[in-house]
Amino acid sequence: MPDRPEIVCICGSxxxxxxxxxxxxxxxxxxxxxxxxxxxxxxxxxxxxxxxDTLHLRKIDLADRVLVVNPGGYIGESTRREIAYAHATGKPVSLTDPVPSDQWTLPGAHG
Known part of the structure; x- marks a missing residue:
């Protein structure tokens, strides 16, 4: 049993x-x-x-992982920056909906 519950930061438009x-x-x-x-x-x-936006990056810092809420695969510019920040800080990122491969690739993301 972990010492504390998992912390998840929700991102999305x-x-x-x-x-x-x-x-x-x-x-x-x-x-x-x-x-x-x-x-x-x-x-x-x-x-x-x-x-x-700056405060939300601090929330990502607190989290164990990031969940991107992206119905229909939509990811806007702010969310892209948050995903890049999460990757740069070593946070796992998952998506609620797949992103079409012809639109954008998320290195290290998993759905």
């Missing part, structure tokens, strides 16, 4: 907020500590976006 919330719920009920993107009910400024 905020357009998939509903799916990220579902992944958060499912992982939480499975006994996993989940860190997820910050949410805002209104438009945010460019400065706030930069701050949230």
């Amino acid at each position: 905020t357009r998939f907020l509903h799916q990220m919330r579902r992944a958060n719920r499912d992982l939480t009920f499975a006994g996993v500590i989940v860190v997820a993107p910050g949410e805002a009910d209104e438009l945010i400024t460019d400065e706030q976006k930069v701050a949230l």
